[in-house]
Amino acid sequence: MTENLRVAVIGANGRMGAAAVAAIGRADGLELVAALGRSDPLERLLETRAQVVVELTVPDSSEQNVRFAVQHGLHAVVGTTGWDAGKRTALAGLLAQNPGVGVLIAPNFALGSVLATRFAAQAARYFDSVEIIELHHPHKVDAPSGTAIRTAQLIAQARAGLPPAPDATEQAMPGARGAVVDEVPVHSVRLAGLTAHQEVLLGSAGEQLSIRHDSFGQDSFMPGVLLGVRKVASVPGLTYGLDGYLELDS
Numbered sequence: 262m263t264e265n266l267r268v269a270v271i272g273a274n275g276r277m278g279a280a281a282v283a284a285i286g287r288a289d290g291l292e293l294v295a296a297l298g299r300s301d302p303l304e305r306l307l308e309t310r311a312q313v314v315v316e317l318t319v320p321d322s323s324e325q326n327v328r329f330a331v332q333h334g335l336h337a338v339v340g341t342t343g344w345d346a347g348k349r350t351a352l353a354g355l356l357a358q359n360p361g362v363g364v365l366i367a368p369n370f371a372l373g374s375v376l377a378t379r380f381a382a383q384a385a386r387y388f389d390s391v392e393i394i395e396l397h398h399p400h401k402v403d404a405p406s407g408t409a410i411r412t413a414q415l416i417a418q419a420r421a422g423l424p425p426a427p428d429a430t431e432q433a434m435p436g437a438r439g440a441v442v443d444e445v446p447v448h449s450v451r452l453a454g455l456t457a458h459q460e461v462l463l464g465s466a467g468e469q470l471s472i473r474h475d476s477f478g479q480d481s482f483m484p485g486v487l488l489g490v491r492k493v494a495s496v497p498g499l500t501y502g503l504d505g506y507l508e509l510d511s
């Protein structure tokens with residue numbers, strides 16, 4: 262009989278962490294061996310012989326949590342935002358020193374969101390203008406969302422070499438045109454009652470395409486978390502984006 266995969270959650274008292282604890286507890290072949298809150302020492306991961314760490318905390322603590330896991334040979338599935346290019350490069354260097362260890366950094370675990378981002382990047386070459394509106398619950402500490410940043414990066418890659426989007430704005434109040442991520446305007450809405458939503462608007466003369474995804478609850482993220490947990494040990498090194506684990510091009 263194969264043994265269950267031993268999984269730990271860091272950030273277990275948060276919205277995502279609590280949902281992940283419950284999902285892992287219900288999942289076949291997985292055993293939840295540790296659920297760490299803010300005040301729990303990371304050594305608990307070693308004492309409980311965790312094999313995969315799910316990291317769902319805050320941008321300020323995520324990097325040190327993941328580096329601890331990698332340095333001790335544990336695989337990590339990371340949903341926390343804030344992993345900019347500098348942090349990812351440093352982590353890739355650490356992974357090179359720890360061959361065989363896998364880390365997945367997923368800006369969004371919802372399969373529909375991953376697909377929506379992919380579709381937006383595919384469409385972006387064919388329109389004059391692209392802007393992103395991301396909408397979240399008001400407890401979110403970061404803006405723009407990690408998903409919007411990733412979407413803007415992929416759109417910018419797809420539009421490389423094309424002229425900039427038309428925009429005659431000469432005078433604007435600060436923030437009126439959103440945050441500009443890789444030349445793509447991103448508008449962040451924080452509204453009571455929302456969970457996590459994104460709409461990519463693509464426009465050309467006489468037409469508009471809108472690509473929208475809605476997460477109505479944390480349950481939307483759990484299939485992606487479980488996919489990551491089951492796969493991360495078989496993909497050494499750093500994977501950025503859950504699409505790296507999906508065979509979207511086949």
Ligand SMILES: NC(=O)C1=CN([C@@H]2O[C@H](COP(=O)(O)OP(=O)(O)OC[C@H]3O[C@@H](n4cnc5c(N)ncnc54)[C@H](OP(=O)(O)O)[C@@H]3O)[C@@H](O)[C@H]2O)C=CC1
Nearest residue numbers: 272274275276277298299318322340341342367368369370
């Ligand atoms: N990739 C994805 O699909 C998704 C990613 N996210 C991202 O995941 C992260 C968490 O989101 P969410 O659960 O909504 O946020 P919450 O604020 O609900 O939870 C964050 C948790 O992190 C804990 N925490 C803070 N510092 C530490 C630390 N040093 N060590 C351990 N735990 C710590 C907090 O503890 P305390 O309660 O004590 O303050 C809190 O429980 C965010 O970055 C968010 O953007 C969110 C949804 C989906």
Ligand SMILES: O=C(O)C1=N[C@H](C(=O)O)C[C@H](O)C1
Nearest residue numbers: 342368369401406407408457
């Ligand atoms: O904080 C959230 O809630 C979410 N954070 C992630 C992000 O910043 O993109 C993923 C999802 O949007 C929910």
